[in-house]
Amino acid sequence: MHGCDGRNIHNLTERRKLGFFSCGTGNPIDDCWRCDPNWHKRRKRLAECGIGFGRNAVGGRDGRFYVVTDHTDDDPVYPKPGTLRHAVIQDRPLWIVFKRDMVIKLKQELIMNSFKTIDGRGANVHIANGGCITIQFVTNVIIHGLHIHDCKPTGNAMVRNSPSHFGWRTMADGDAISIFGSSHIWVDHNSLSNCADGLVDAVMGSTAITISNNHFTHHNEVMLLGHSDSYTRDKQMQVTITYNHFGKGLIQRMP
Template sequence: MAIPLPFMLLLLFLAPSIISSSPIQDPELVVEEVHRSINNASARRNMGFLSCGSGNPIDDCWRCDPHWEKNRKRLADCAIGFGKHAIGGRDGKIYVVTDPGDHPVSPKPGTLRYGVIQEEPLWIVFKRDMVIKLKQELMMNSFKTIDGRGVSVHIAGGPCITIQYVSNIIIHGINIHDCKQGGNAYVRDSPSHYGWRTLSDGDGVSIFGGSHVWVDHCSLSNCRDGLIDAIHGSTAITISNNYMTHHNKVMLLGHSDTFTQDKNMQVTIAFNHFGEGLVQRMPRCRYGYFHVVNNDYTHWQMYAIGGSAAPTINSQGNRFLAPNDNTFKEVTKREDTPQSKWKNWNWRSNGDLMLNGAFFTPSGAGASSSYARASSLAAKSSSLVGSITASAGSLKCRKGSRC
């Protein structure tokens, strides 16, 4: 079988680190060593030259344009998966954040909060590098894009982003980390309304009853609760090209085993790099339909994909590198459920690459209708995952050149 060009480039790039004068090795061991080398953080970041023609349909849609800074809204036409119709602020004006300050009830013009609460569509960009330490949750209004390309923007050290009962949200190119609890305070969510907020969970991005949401090319780590959680009937969501590290409960999709409204939830998790220091929930699912496609799992301490309440999980073309600890080689975990029940849940692995002893425990009869509902895009070969996810996380884009 012919070796795909991106993988051949990876072999050439990494060759010095895997060639030695020792006797000829087992070919399978050589391949495993190549994959381990790819997972080296510095090597992955140096693969940015594959930003055009990478096989990543989102990136190939806009990153080859040297004038991306003048065509920012083109990004809204590049989404894939269940969240592909999230247009954010595409049909509105550009709003520029000039002030990293924050006031939960009376935000100043020029601050991030002032932009996200407006009623009209807005495409929100940033004048310069900044760290925004929010005093309370950032309550977003519908039809907003937060676009961090071209600068380094960190939302960190305080409460973070909440998408509650709103739709058409794009969050792109932001570093979100060290998020704390907020609440027991008044917070404004529109120009005409503010209300009392009880304690929040401390998520990086909390989607609560939201729809048509796309979180792309963000770097997320070390939050109090989840990095990205979607609950209470949220649906039509794509989580793509993100780089997630140093966190316990990474992603919760579905409120509880008794909240049956989440049966309509549909989430695509594509082209993400689940990296060092992660423990579990990549994602943890309930009830709905979940397409986990072409992600790179290079670290987990307990499990990668889990769930309860009979979700349909369609895992395709992912790369799973198991930890060296022999206790946690299994990719999957059914939470607090006897096999007599979970054996009927539709969980499928198709074309996944299992390394270092990783294994996926499938279940269910493989009902085609269930997997059709959970298939949001065509999967690429797992051999391409290294190049597809090489630039996961926030990008270092510069005006006048390809991103």
């Protein structure tokens, strides 16, 4: 895929050693991959490290690597190859990594397609000051190692969600990560703060979700699991929340 010929993917972020942060601590997710000094050569092993109800989320494990090389988001309908938006809308499984540190300001919400991993390990990647991540009516998504903050309401615009389809989006609330009618989702090791609405909202029958090892700070309504007592499909919702750090400046919904 864009920016990657299959030979250099393991060396893109080798410079940033992550193993020393936590290995052998008893956290089963971290111990699964951080104890491996060559984790960067076996990135997709992360998909074997999930626990809880979202443990079967494989993300883009069975696809190719896609290297994000461009931080821009100039056109949400016709995204440029090399951008994060171009990566997440593809119809095939992809394991998405980043060539370098970057701050991504999205013009509109980032609408994920199924069987995607966004893997920020080894780079300092911020999604900030614009739209953020929407996981809607899809399956098998892993979001790992991102800084997501200062998300704004977006919408009343056309946005692409696959190579063959784009459509009109009404106003999005400004969640950091919105999970809507989706399953087999794993949100792990992200830093989330200061967004217009929720940090992680899972609604409309979403299930088979794990929210783990995230750092939440400086926010009012942190997390929402199910949007209405009258919505019967939420009765089957299964969500694991584990090893998260609910930090400074939080007010409510934890969860």
